[in-house]
Amino acid sequence: MNNLIITSKFLILVLIISACSGGSSDLDNPRRGTVTIAADESFKPLVDALTGAYEGIYPEAHFKIDYKPEQQTVLQFLQDSARIVFTTRKLTEKETEIIKNKKTALKQQHIAIDGLAIVVSKANSDSLMTLAELKGIFEGKITNWSQLPGSNQTGLITLVFDDANASNLNFIREKFKIKDIKNLRLIASGSNEKVISDVKSNPLYLGFIGVNWIGDGHSVISEKLSKGLNVFGISNKDKPDSLSDYYQPFQKGLEFRNYPLSRDVYILSLEGYSGLGGGMMTYIARDVGGLIIQKMGLIPTIRYPRSVEIRTGKNF
Numbered sequence: 201m202n203n204l205i206i207t208s209k210f211l212i213l214v215l216i217i218s219a220c221s222g223g224s225s226d227l228d229n230p231r232r233g234t235v236t237i238a239a240d241e242s243f244k245p246l247v248d249a250l251t252g253a254y255e256g257i258y259p260e261a262h263f264k265i266d267y268k269p270e271q272q273t274v275l276q277f278l279q280d281s282a283r284i285v286f287t288t289r290k291l292t293e294k295e296t297e298i299i300k301n302k303k304t305a306l307k308q309q310h311i312a313i314d315g316l317a318i319v320v321s322k323a324n325s326d327s328l329m330t331l332a333e334l335k336g337i338f339e340g341k342i343t344n345w346s347q348l349p350g351s352n353q354t355g356l357i358t359l360v361f362d363d364a365n366a367s368n369l370n371f372i373r374e375k376f377k378i379k380d381i382k383n384l385r386l387i388a389s390g391s392n393e394k395v396i397s398d399v400k401s402n403p404l405y406l407g408f409i410g411v412n413w414i415g416d417g418h419s420v421i422s423e424k425l426s427k428g429l430n431v432f433g434i435s436n437k438d439k440p441d442s443l444s445d446y447y448q449p450f451q452k453g454l455e456f457r458n459y460p461l462s463r464d465v466y467i468l469s470l471e472g473y474s475g476l477g478g479g480m481m482t483y484i485a486r487d488v489g490g491l492i493i494q495k496m497g498l499i500p501t502i503r504y505p506r507s508v509e510i511r512t513g514k515n516f
Contacts (some may be wrong), residue, residue, distance in 0.1 A: 315449025415497020
């Protein structure tokens with residue numbers, strides 16, 4: 201009887217140890233596991249490039265990417281249905297308080313400077329605009345292309361965004377303090393790629409996209425999307441003196457934030473241990489993730505360290 205009791209206790213102990221071991225092995229780490237990422241669709245080329253490169257290094261690491269408008273991605277993050285999120289902003293005080301109440305570790309890392317690109321069909325000759333003119337469009341003061349001096353079109357301006365709740369429109373509304381958009385001639389195409397195709401087909405459309413969709417000069421897809429588009433140069437000056445006062449949303453205009461519609465990109469993570477989300481953040485901060493960001497046409501905020509050896513041919 202005593203032997204039976206001892207044996208039973210031993211079996212129970214083994215089961216407990218096995219259960220604990222199995223639970224810990226289910227945790228992801230920087231090299232293996234599966235986590236969900238939520239990201240605004242305007243960053244799809246960037247997120248695809250970063251996650252694809254990471255999975256290429258670590259074949260057992262997998263990212264389930266959910267592309268939604270930014271407000272929905274943040275909601276996913278707060279509801280614990282996404283471990284990592286790519287956004288144009290940090291969490292608000294109210295959102296941060298929700299995370300604190302859950303006693304979960306929050307990490308917010310500024311990874312890049314991005315630009316909101318304004319695009320129009322090649323059939324429309326206009327490619328320069330002042331920030332004041334753009335604000336006038338969203339305030340309803342400028343409604344016809346004939347009111348813009350560089351356009352060869354006459355007709356109502358139609359604003360084309362990916363989604364009414366996405367980061368692109370939210371950024372513009374915050375920039376110009378626009379509270380009501382009901383009276384604007386505005387359509388939501390459903391995606392940044394669809395914005396591009398819609399703009400190409402109608403010279404009266406003014407489109408707004410994340411510049412990483414057309415910023416990778418070595419990408420066949422990026423080149424294809426860029427073909428047939430004019431990308432606007434924007435000036436902070438109401439009365440620009442020359443073409444040098446206009447900046448486009450590419451690296452020359454983004455680096456020192458001369459482009460008036462430059463914005464930030466953050467990666468947020470909820471991890472209380474060294475997991476796959478932390479691995480991705482480290483990859484961007486310390487490894488070649490910064491080079492990928494740069495390749496996509498953005499400015500990495502954490503530069504990839506390079507060692508340069510100079511040979512002079514002389515002995516010192």
